[in-house]
Amino acid sequence: MTVVLNAPVVADVPPAPFVPGPAGTHITIRGLTKYFAGWPLYENFDLDIPKNRIVSVFGPNGCGKSTLINMIAGLVPIDRGEILFDGKTLRDTKIGYVFQNYREAMFPWMRTIDNIAYPLKLEGRSKAEVDRRMAELVASFDVKFDLRRYPYELSGGQQQTASIMRALANNPEVLFLDEPFSALDFEMTLFIREKLQEVFMQTGTTMLLVSHDLEEAVYLADQVLLLTKRPTRVAEVLPYTDARPRTVETLSEPSFIAARKRSLDVFQREVRR
């Protein structure tokens, strides 16, 4: 055994103990740190995202709403920190992701139905299993357009419907939606919003929605996650508990208007800060 005399003292700072979230937490984020061009975007960011709920992420421009869900979904590498799904890592978790730009998210060399079935193909499911799941999805989305077409032959709304179906094909535990309505016209936005709500009521899939439209964010949400300017922290988590299905009437109910107003107040406070 060799011992170096008078060796410099090298000690590691003990890692912060992992603090689990409250009961019903699905995604636990601890000590998340992300630098952007040398500046901290997120620093020691902690967050608990509840299970079987829709959480809308809202905040000032450039606060990293999309970056946050991309980091959770593993699309953007993180510099430090830990993200766990029910205690598991991302590797052991099935997720679905809906991009804003459906045009560049679908694979134009596959027919639409093959696009939707692609996650199942990746899992190596049998033809019968794939067919059964496709029938289920088509029924629950009440698809009226021809899925044998190529994606570029469909309208924007149809393409986004298809990409949501693809994201849900393998029954993911979490569904990420990055401004899914921003490239759609109003009519399609309403339609897909209803579809999402229906799917959520059927399956209870945890959803994380990034939106730049406050009304939309509140309308779908169980919780509105409001972020500050960078370096980004949680400004407030506002619950919105109106019963589902929420409809167009919901938009004019006092509880909805109150929830939206509170969100707007927090948002404005953060923007001016």
Place this chain on the structure above:
Amino acid sequence: MSALPVMPTGAPAAPPQPWAPPAAQASVAPPRAPRWERLLPFIGPIVLFILWDTAVRTGFIKALLLPPPLEALGALINGLWGGPLLKDFLVTVWRTVQAFLIAAAVGMPVGVLLGSTERAYRSVEFLIDFFRSTPSSALIPLFLMIFGVSDINKVAIAAFGAFLIVVFNSAYGVINARKQRVMAAKVMGATRWQIFKDVLVWESLQPSFVGLRSAVSMALVIVIVAEMFIGADSGLGNRIINAQQVMNVRDMYASILAAGALGYALNILFLLLERKIVHWSGR
């Protein structure tokens, strides 16, 4: 009923919300161009024909150097219709096809592989760019030393020139693949290999086709040059140079026109193939 104005878009009274691809609707909706506009592409050739004819008739250019256009066209048609020109034409086509197939069969896989590991591409980028910028005809003597004065030589040098173009385009096709499609596959849990075969290869198809189209043109150019200067006894290049030596201008122009038609036809063929195979291109 008949007094009603005709609707501009003829919507058929089919089942509710009949679906039609947007492209098909687009081609029906805009009013047709007037008939004379469809004749525009013919104006250029006709003007050239007239200028050519007048130049020869007025003696502006000696008939010894330039035959009247009708004679050249006659020689072209007679020659290709079972005449000796046909044999040389087919020899050139065959050499070009061989060179192209070698270039495509080797170049596309190599390009896609290089492109999918960007570090590998960066390490050979200079070589590819350098030899791509070197006129392949400058390498003819080098290839002469390696392959001798043979048929293989002409094919080999044309394949080499075409190969570099294919590699370059396929590699850049993969490197510049839409990042979001790669991310979409990744988020669905695709492995590196699955992303490669299900996304990157497909994304690279369109630029690869651009490469193939330039490559076939390059192969034709080099084959013709090689036929002229590497002791050939057949092929359009050989025919052009032989006709020039004995001042048989009619045959020379017929061969030149045949070479031009060949290049043009190959280009069109690849455009059609591209539209068929890369059906999503530009959508």
